[in-house]
Amino acid sequence: MAVTKLWAVKTNLGKVIDYANNPNKTRNPKYTEEQYQALADVLTYAKDEEKTEKQFFVDGINCNPSTARDxxxxxxEYFGKTDGIQAYHGYMSFKEQDITPEKAQEVGMEFARxxxxxxxQVVVTCHLNTQHLHCHFVINSISFVDGKRMxxxxxxxxxxxxxxxxxCKEYGLHFNPNPKFERPTNYYFDKLEKAGMPNRYxxxxxAINHAIEHSKSVAEVGYALRDMGYGYDFNPRRKYWTxxxxxxxxxxxxxRVGDDYTREAILRRLQENRSRVGMHRYTQLTVVSRQYRLPTRGDKIRRIGGLYGLYLYYCYRLGKLPSYRKLNSAQIHYYFKEELLKLDELSEQTRLLGKHGIQTDEQLLQYKSSVEGEIKSLTADRTDLRKMTRRKIDDVELSQAKDKISQITEKLRTLRKEVKLCNGIAERSxxxxxxxxxxxxxxxxxxxxESREYDQRR
Structure with missing residues (x-):
């Protein structure tokens, strides 16, 4: 059975394939533009010698694989279309265990032709580094015949x-004549849900559970969602409600949210609400105890003031502060619910403000400027050390220089993260x-x- 996939290589992709494992990638200095970097990476990956037995199974269609990038x-450049998608990267994987690399390469070439x-122009390679042989295809996004895109x-x-x-049928390989398309799940949302973190869905x-719990009709559900800031379209003539x-x-x-949230499921849940027997107290209480509001941790946090106090109070309203406080997401105001997806970033920004005692925008800007100055100084030091390693020095000095470069690199990573946090604070505050x-x-x-209702009951 042959499995085929194809995806685009875009200009803004820093890494075309996450699992690429070729540490010694060469770079042609003639082309240094970012829009060509993705094209170089995918060609390098497809021709990785460790996976193709030193390029014994590397061929080109309408191009030479060794100079395919150029x-x-x-x-x-000839057709003036250097922007947009640079190439398409695909693969064909074979289920058969007894297929030879020569036959897999031959099948891949015939399919690509x-x-x-x-x-x-197409580069075709056969990788041998996994349990199943598979061919990779790198296709130029621009036709060499007429200059048109795919x-x-x-x-x-x-x-x-x-x-x-x-x-596959001609070569006697098994294939599925009637494949079923399955909508891919969102890996990011699934990962958050498995980790117990809140996500959009x-x-x-x-929100829908809360609205249905207090409603007996579709209109009431819509009113409850609107009060929580949600838009909705519950048109009965539509196949899917949104x-x-x-x-x-x-x-x-x-x-897409779940099986219990389709139009039919919502209508069924509302019908259950309408058929439920409501139990009410026969005689109402005539005595209502007056309750007095005592100061809370939130009141104490609000008195701190400044940017640090703002972030502390924000984390308190999100249920993040204190750490032992367990706040139900249904109790959080809808203005804050989207921020639940950014709790880690909010926590880091709060720690930065507290650690350096930043209270005002001016202090934040001053601290950011000082960090950027330190980054500039450390970058210059690292450049000097790298120049030193290129000279003829003994092994001891070379080892010491590399250790210092590693320490400076780690320090720069921390400082750049703080600059990013400062930018986030300035935008979010x-x-x-x-x-x-x-x-x-x-x-x-x-x-x-509530106070007026209490006075009326009295």
Missing amino acids: QFITTK RAWGKRF VDNEKNWFKFRHIADAV QLIRD VKPPGYTKSIRLN GLMKEHLAQVLAEEEKSKGK
Whole structure:
């Protein structure tokens, strides 16, 4: 069975493949632009000698594999299309255990000729470093024939997979004639959920659960979501109902949130609410004890003031402070729920403000400038040490210089992280103040309503 995949290599990708393990990548000084770096990385990976037995299984279609990068770039420059997607990287993996590398390379070449060989330059390699042999394809995004980019039929798996099936059938390899497309799950959200961290879908589930719990109709669910800052579209003629979390511009289909949040599931849960028998007290209490509000930890934190006090109080409202405080996400105001995804960053920014006693924007800017100056000085020192290692020095001096370079590099990593935290504080502090002001205003309004209801009961 042959498994085929294809994805784009874009200009803003620092690393095309995360598991690339070739530490000694060469770089042609003729091309130093960032838009060509992704193209060089993917070609280097596809021709990795450790995986292809010293390039015994490396071939090119309409190009020479040893100079493929330069030929790809020449084609782009000739047609004036050096921007956008630089190339497409794909693979074909074989399930058969007894297939030889020669046959796998032959199948990969035949597939590439039929799929892209008439209009594009292609590098085809066969990797032998895994349990299943697999071929890699690197296809130039610009055609050398007419200068046009790939069309849908040439880069859509549902279209070119028929070519792969036909080739496998001719060579006697097993293939699945009726594959089922499964929507890929979001790895980032799954990882957060497994770790017990809040994520976007979990927040949506909590909001909908809270709305359904207090509703008996679709309209009431919509009103409750609107009060929490959510947009929604519960049109009965639509196949999929959608919600739009606060702060987002795109809506999310509820069938992607979970099986209990589809249109049919929501209607069923509302029907259960309507059929539930409500139990109420026959005689109402006539005596209501007056409760007095005592000072809380939040009141003490608010008296600290400054940027540090702002971040402490923000972490308190998110349930992060103190550490033993367990706050239900349903009790958190919807203005703060999206910040639950950034708790680690907020904690680091809070520690930075407390460690250096930063209270004002001026102090923050002054500290950032001092760190940037230290970074500049350490970078110059590291450059001098690197120049020293290139001279003829004994092994002891060379070892000492490398140790100092490692220490400076680690220090620079820490300082650059602090500069990033300072930039984040400067950007986020204004929005935090705005959110806190709105939340406190709503809470004061709610307290006034509760006080009036209490006076009426008296």
